[in-house]
Amino acid sequence: MPLSNKKLSLILAFINFFLLACSEQLNASSGIPPVAYQAKALLAWKAGFDNQSQSVVASWKGNSPCSKWIGISCSRGGNVIRISLTSYGLRGKLHDLNFSSLPNLLKIDLFNNSIYGTIPQEIGKLKYLMYLELARNGLTGKIPDSVGDLRNLRVIQLYENQLSGHIPPTLGNLTMLDSLFLHLNFLSGSIPSELGKLKNLAYLRLSSNNLTGTLPLEFNNLTRLVAFRMSENLLTGPLPDNICAGGLLEKFTVPNNRFTGPVPRSLKNCTSLYRLRLDGNQLTGDISEAFGVYPHLNYVDLSRNKFYGKVSSNWGLCKNLTSLRISDNNMSGQISPELGKATLLVELDLSRNHLVGGIPNSLANLASLLELLLHDNKLSGDIPPDIAKLPNLANLNLGNNNLSGLIPKNLAMCRHLLNLNLSQNCIRGRIPSEIGSLQSLQYLDLSWNLLTGEVPKVLGGLRSLETLNISHNELNGSIKSTFELMQSLISVDISYNQLEGPLPDTKAFREAPVAALEKNKGLCGNIIGLDKCPGIQHDEGKQKQHRKLFILILLSLLAVPIFLYISALIVYYLHHRARNLKTKATIEDTNLFTIWSYDSKIVYEEIVRATDNFNADHCIGTGGSGSVYKAHFPSGQNWAIKRLHAPEDEMLPDLKSFTNEIRTLTSIKHRNIVKLYGFCSKPQQSFLIYEFLERGSLSNILNNQKIAANFEWIQRLNVIKDVVSGLSYMHHDCKPSIIHRDLSSKNILLDSNSVAHISDFGTARFLKPNSSNWTSFAGTYGYSAPELAYTMNVDEKCDVYSFGILAMEVIMGRHPGDLVSSLSTSSARSFQSSVDETLVKDVVDQRLPSPKTHVAEEMVYIIKIALACLHLIPQCRPTFRQVSLQLSKRRPPLQTAFHMITLSQLLDPRRDQSLH
């Protein structure tokens, strides 16, 4: 990747050189309109911008564009040759720009604005244009044929628009073209064979379109190719055999298409390869000998194809390889011990094949390995005890093989293990008590083995465990005291064992289905389908009462000395801290760095590297308390790094909001709340490390026309329910309860399954019963409850109000500002004015087809709840517990057809009494 970026910048430098060199020539050539005409054309274009964009280019006035017009560069001869307006938020159309008046343009760069409408045919008049950069805008319609007339073009960047239609074959005439980036559009049809004539083409990226048909044979003639990227299309047929004929190919990524046939022959010798992705196709053939040794190779994924043969030992000789994935194929034979030589491997996934033999001991040399997935094969023999030497292993799945022997005791040395799956093997013996020391473990599956004996008590020490499956073994004994310690447990399956005695009194067991507990020797508890425990209930109650009384007496006896002791501690602490603060300011490098689960120093350096030292290119969002960066690791793993803004008046970061967030987040574990992995606090460099959620913020989704149009009603309603579930947990299940204080669509993040997670607790505080002295205003304008204008009393009802706004935003596809202001201008409840007869169907997001049947029912119900949450009087808003309860109830079908329901109907106080 770094190499290709370098090349691209070389090309740009080359173009810039040309921009100057050509300018005098242009001036000399005849027929160029006087500069006043050029000014006029730009001013006419500006006049079509919306008001705000016009103010951005306020410097465009008069008739001398070459003097201080923002974004405009001129030749020495005084002609406009370059328009460079990257990321100015411009909203306007290209059609308003008279290209005939600006024939000497060499470069148009409007990257990342809101340019909409089509690309006009007249663009073909820019005979000298070398650089056309219109990526990340809202362009629609076809790419005009006339682009093929721009014979000097080096670079075309049109990605992330909404362009449709076919790729024009005329592009084949652009013999100078070096880069063609059309990814993330709606392009359809097949790829024109004329593109094979682009003999200078180095970078071709057509990913994420709707392209069909086969790749043109003529691609075999592209000998300058450096990157060839076609992922996520509907392409069929074989891959071009000579794709690496030029020997320059670094990236060949074609995943998730319908390609068939063998691996291109030229790849075997292609020593320049850096990244190779063929996954998710229907490629076939014996790949035992299809690949060579690639010194630069960093990433390979061949998963989900129909490959067979042996896993080549050559992969072990690719010294820079960090990721090797060949899962879901028909690979057979043994795992080559040579793989243990690729010592930089971070991920090794050979799962779902027909591999036999033992797990080679040499894999223990892969010290960087985070993920080892060998499940669903036919591997046999013991689990090599040296696997435990893998100090960074986070994910180990050996499930569904024929492994035998014991669970190695020194697995306990994999201190960072998050997931451990040894299920469906023939593993014998006891569960070693050492497993109890895996403090990071979140998922443990030992089911369907031959394990015997008692579950060791120390397993209760798995404080992070969320899923536990030990079903289908021969385990015996009582589990109550052990499992009661696992408070983080969410899902449990202990069925088909010989366990007995009372069930642990934890949420996971109380809510477990009977199937997860059945077929044991004698489990008892308050669960339908299980026997009640004889006598125990009663006795325990009494014991508890006694214990309470005893503690009460003890406490009253100890109250005075404890008070004195605590006071002394506080005085000491404050004194000490004052001293510490003084020294801290002088020592620049005070390192308060902590990362859970990973080697902190390495992770710190990797994060700085992965974000290019927090370069703006990696920034994916900015909020009140900091900016969020996407850190992509060579392993393919992504993390979200939130770097906190340093307050302007001091050197130290905003530690208050920082520690606040950490305290809040670490105490929370919930499906709908963003997970925090670690944090770093140094002077001038404080950041939090979160799970990365692929789909980004709700706000971005709703604001992106293309994505919003595919964000379906069911998904939207589920997002709303997810938010309710997360907030209900924060308000009612956390002790002390937590108020978010800054709920907005920017703070709701979606994962790849569109499950919503609440993020950004920078302003959340613990709701202590008696503290009402909030010092500063928190919240995002447009979401904060109206009472915050006159009181600083923040309580749960402020979150309820923000939720109401958020829910309406999800349904309307935009912020419900105007609707809410008409709500509040009428009196608190009468609301009989302008909105009175507004139909619900006209309010909901028009980018989606009108909802039908039960979706419509559910939506109407949710709107009703959302409007109740927007009540001006905080006390009249429902709590999240009430909302959550309402959402879980069955509802009668609608009385009125969806398209006839008005908003005022949903506000009728008699109708929503049930919510209060």
Ligand SMILES: *[C@@H]1O[C@H](CO)[C@@H](O)[C@H](O)[C@H]1NC(C)=O
């Ligand atoms: C744009 O500005 C003009 C004059 O300043 C004003 O008359 C017009 O209403 C504004 N348009 C919008 C959409 O705000």
Ligand SMILES: *[C@@H]1O[C@H](CO)[C@@H](O)[C@H](O)[C@H]1NC(C)=O
């Ligand atoms: C060419 O450049 C000269 C000054 O260098 C200028 O006076 C003249 O107007 C330019 N010609 C055109 C056609 O722009």
Ligand SMILES: *[C@@H]1O[C@H](CO)[C@@H](O)[C@H](O)[C@H]1NC(C)=O
């Ligand atoms: C390429 O340009 C020639 C004119 O130079 C034109 O006749 C031809 O149609 C163009 N080819 C394509 C494929 O558009």
Ligand SMILES: *[C@@H]1O[C@H](CO)[C@@H](O)[C@H](O)[C@H]1NC(C)=O
């Ligand atoms: C992509 O093509 C498929 C079938 O060819 C079609 O059903 C689908 O609507 C297309 N999607 C887009 C976004 O054009």
Ligand SMILES: *[C@@H]1O[C@H](CO)[C@@H](O)[C@H](O)[C@H]1NC(C)=O
């Ligand atoms: C490749 O280019 C050669 C000439 O450079 C041409 O003769 C041949 O037809 C081209 N092959 C394909 C498949 O286009």
Ligand SMILES: *[C@@H]1O[C@H](CO)[C@@H](O)[C@H](O)[C@H]1NC(C)=O
């Ligand atoms: C691989 O390289 C060798 C020597 O460089 C060459 O003889 C052979 O033809 C090449 N094979 C392929 C398939 O390109």
Ligand SMILES: *[C@@H]1O[C@H](CO)[C@@H](O)[C@H](O)[C@H]1NC(C)=O
């Ligand atoms: C291997 O990776 C390292 C670190 O990323 C890099 O410095 C080195 O140049 C790479 N080696 C090759 C042959 O690409």
